[in-house]
Amino acid sequence: QKEVEQNSGPLSVPEGAIASLNCTYSDRGSQSFFWYRQYSGKSPELIMSIYSNGDKEDGRFTAQLNKASQYVSLLIRDSQPSDSATYLCAGRRAAGNKLTFGGGTRVLVKP
């Protein structure tokens, strides 16, 4: 079992809809979680970080963390074609530690 699991997709959503991405993790020592967006041929770009249970909103993005159930999710509201990318979920045990990544979910937003 991988430490961080994501559905590889592709997740196809119509423009303007909500894209919902999920991530589960096995290491209960993980404290912080990150969502990176990666366009094809580019390096990952941090879009959200979440450090405590609950929701965190930033613009069209909402990250949700449930440590009891060991899952993290990312919602993208009003999806745009420019949101088409691979979204990587990563967990970390403590500040400064390495990130452990899932395999990524490919999202396709269709006009």
Next chain:
Amino acid sequence: GAGVSQSPSNKVTEKGKDVELRCDPISGHTALYWYRQRLGQGLEFLIYFQGNSAPDKSGLPSDRFSAERTGESVSTLTIQRTQQEDSAVYLCALRVAGLSKGTDTQYFGPGTRLTVL
């Protein structure tokens, strides 16, 4: 992003050759990480440097891999006797402090795409 460059951007080499990849951060970043991303996969941690502390080498896949960093300057990742399975994008990341304790994040450089023929 985060003021880090990597070179070369692309490297094609023959199986069995040694390669050296470079990560060049702007000054002031004490923590530097190397990750590897194989095609279609997530990132795998390789090694982590934090100031003058001993590096965390727990992610290095074999003794063919080594990395160095002096102080807060350039880091080099060396792969000896390259194999085809070493083909991947090698990414360098810097830690950026957050507004409060424990909220630091990592920002990635553009990466080096290594192809071993």
